[in-house]
Amino acid sequence: DAGITQSPRHKVTETGTPVTLRCHQTENHRYMYWYRQDPGHGLRLIHYSYGVKDTDKGEVSDGYSVSRSKTEDFLLTLESATSSQTSVYFCAISDVGREAFFGQGTRLTVV
């Protein structure tokens, strides 16, 4: 696997609490992405980053925020978790003209 680590791998949290997921890469790739995977929807882009402190919204960004203060780290925050945010979250990295490489995923359950 490419050098991508997601943490935590599993998390159960209560509705209304803040949650932060971390993606760490050792490949020095420029682009980093957060996707969520839900049955029947495939993978949907939440937010992405094209450089340090440069981020943009994807198609399902409501309720999520991101930060990238270093090349290697991309954080996804759920400010106030809701049950609709129960999902599997994947981080991915890529470089210009290259395919994307994915982390192992974080299974988040909001109860």
Place this chain on the structure above:
Amino acid sequence: AQSVAQPEDQVNVAEGNPLTVKCTYSVSGNPYLFWYVQYPNRGLQFLLKYITGDNLVKGSYGFEAEFNKSQTSFHLKKPSALVSDSALYFCAVRDDSGYSTLTFGKGTMLLVSP
């Protein structure tokens, strides 16, 4: 906006038979096309890509895909399926602008029976 359609939720094939998993796309500009595979409780693994050049692209584990510009398709194929090929397959597209992000299809579950 770019999009990907995988018209089959599931494809069933017997071991040893050829398999095809279909994908059509829509994108402005020239497409970059990708196939990924996902095994249970795992992340996505890259299989192959089309950027430019030959329309027939060969990838990992004996898979190949054929790019057809007129039909805007990028079907995944394998001459002889294995039971171990059973997994969830995703097609993805981005354009060549350098600023585009990957858009995925909803996935096709491939089941290979012994």
